[in-house]
Amino acid sequence: MHKKVLVSVAWPYVNGDIHVGHLSGYLLPADIFARYHRLRGDDVLMVSGSDCHGTPITVEADKQGLTPDQVVDKYHPNDVKLFKQYGFDYNLYTKTTTATHKRVTHEVFLDLLKNDFIVVDKMEQYYSPDDDAFLPDRYVEGVCPHCNAKDQRSDQCENCGRWLSDGELIDPVSKLTGNKVVLKETEHYFLDFEKLQSELRKFLDKNEGEWRNWVWKEADGWLREGLRKRAITRDMDWAIELPIDEIKKLPKEKQLNDFAGKKIYVWFEAVIGYLSAAQEWSESTGSEEKYTNDSGIVYRKTEDQSSDWKEWWLDSSSEHYYFMGQDNLVFHTLMWPGQLIGSQKGYTLPKNVFVNKFMNYEGKKFSKSRNWTIDSAKIAEKYGVDVVRYYIAANLPENKEANFTWEGFVDSVNNELVANLGNLINRTLKFFESKYNGEISLSDYEIDSNLQKEIDAAYRQAALLIEKGEIVNGLESIMKLARQGNKFFDENEIWQVIKTDKEKADQIMMDLLNLIINLATLMRPYLPFAATELHKMIVGDETDVQVDTDIWQSRYAQEFSLKSEVKILFQKLDREKVLEEREN
RNA sequence: CGCGGGGUGGAGCAGUGGCAGCUCGUCAGGCUCAUAACCUGAAGGUCGUUGGUUCGAAUCCAACCCCCGCAACCA
Secondary structure, three states, X not given: OOOEEEEEEOOOEOOOOOEHHHHHHHHHHHHHHHHHHXXXXXXXXXXXXXXXXXXXXXXXHHHHOOOHHHHHHHXXXXXXXXXXXXXXXXXXXXXXXXXXXXXXXXXXXXXXXXXXOEEXXXXXXXXXXXXXXXXXXXXXXXXXXXXXXOOEEOOEOOOOOOEOOOXXXXXXXXXXXXXXXXXXXXXXXXXXXXXXXXXXXXXXXXXXXXXXXXXXXXXXXXXXXXXXXXXXXXXXXXXXXOOHHHHOOXXXXXXXXXXXXXXXXXXXXXXXXXXXXXXXXXXXXXXXXXXXXXXXXXXXXXXXXXXXOHHHHOOOOXXXXXXXXXXXXXXXXXXXXXXXXXXXXXXXXXXXXXXEOOEEEOOEOOEOOOOEOOEHHHHHHHHOHHHHHHHHHHOOXXXXXXXXXXXXXHHHHHHHHHHHHHHHHHHXXXXXXXXXXXXXXXXXXXOOHHHHHHHHHHHHHHHHXXXXXXXXXXXXXXXXXXXXXXXXXXXXOHHHHHHHOHHHHHHHHHHHHHHHHHHHHHOOOOOHHHHHHHHHHHOOOOOOOOOOOOOOOOOOOOEEEOOOOOOOOOOOOOHHHHHHHHHO
């Protein structure tokens, strides 16, 4: 019986290009996880989209002389294109600017407001009397009180690195107009986490031992410190507006004195995307199984899938998994669950929150501004998507920081992927092609019992590990089977046996081919393009993934025929040439 | 100051009480079906430091040193 699995992938912020760090942090592991579950016959809904609102977008817009929605329109299609290139198999990849997202955001807001988890409170904020407007911190600059550096932002001094709190900055002015700003008290809506504390405690305790240890402890640390009220509105044009008409129907104490300029703050709204995207997916209909519509939304719904979002969100047997980088840990382990709990609608809570640390680039942080980054599209184009997927998947920062190095890339690809897995497949198929003309059939064939044990163990091990989010170890258990395969090849010396004992050679050939088709399945979550190629060579069209059909298990054929000429799946990299990348 | 993570043979990592393991690299041998790929064997570690608990510690406790992330208006 299949499960409803929601694979929730963090929403990339669309103020720049996606680099290899993003891929390793959450995008690739989420795709591997989703692909695995589809092979198991689970009904997987994988959703995400572009996170479009907030100050960084407007900052980027100002810098480029564009409007915020032009910035979104510039980067969103790039991201979509990149995801297609990498084979990331979203059911819906949307944006936070859709009507559905706004509607659902309003629903969640009103639920929380009615349930008294959203309250009105006051805070001090920078205000420009001349412009009659409150300004976000990013738009206020002045003199750092610690080192006297000029033109520093009001939240952190870039010169001395110190964090500043409100009011510390000397002679604060608006970055836009140069007008003087002052701190002024203003009303905002706050999410009252103090009221959610005990429910969140229960939620965390239930997951102790299930989540990655460091993730749980980090969340636990935050919760033990005690969560405070957190503002969920701000003075900001580029944001989702409040549902003011609905709010005005509520009692006076649930209303702000002045709604002018107050919009929903991006952190509150972006995570709601997991819920709104599921609904948008449900509502969408398409004649094609997979398409990108005019607004650049990727949509995919297969015949065998349920199309009702409620089966994922309101059925307690559904399982929700989240993928993100460590900067998002608190939002997904505590804040978002808090929002769901406070809604009191019975929404499914996260079953596991897979948080990754960051991947560095040659020992230093990826940085767009310092031009220390790898173009995700280019590297895949140059060296092959699966080759890049392999290296990243083998080096995910699951428990500690990882490091992308060109030397590691070459060594890993050449000495592991190509030499071990690629070579096993190639030597088997080449032998089959030259000595058997690509045809074999053995009616009462049974696979070598030791090999069978190893194959079954690989399926079992990889399944166990991937389900726990140990994507790196899952890959290792597949590579282990390939190593065992090479050993089997050597020990059985088929190239000798075939000269003296055809019958015995046939048996070995069958064993090897059956090993290969099982490897083709095992590698599918990680190396989807190569797996498809391989499948085409020895089986024909790839078996369709179907809800309720579990193909994550060993299978053995009694005959094989090559469908095409044997091709090399992974090309060996030119070490010298790749290492030249370091110079750039 | 606070909340977390990490420190294990040349590199990357696993290992939370019982003779220190894996992948890669290195060295030696073998094989020749294969993308100079594959197989076998060997060398290589006082498990960050110091002290403690224990019959026994990489693993538990204490103190300390080094590296990294987060710190709530950069999601």
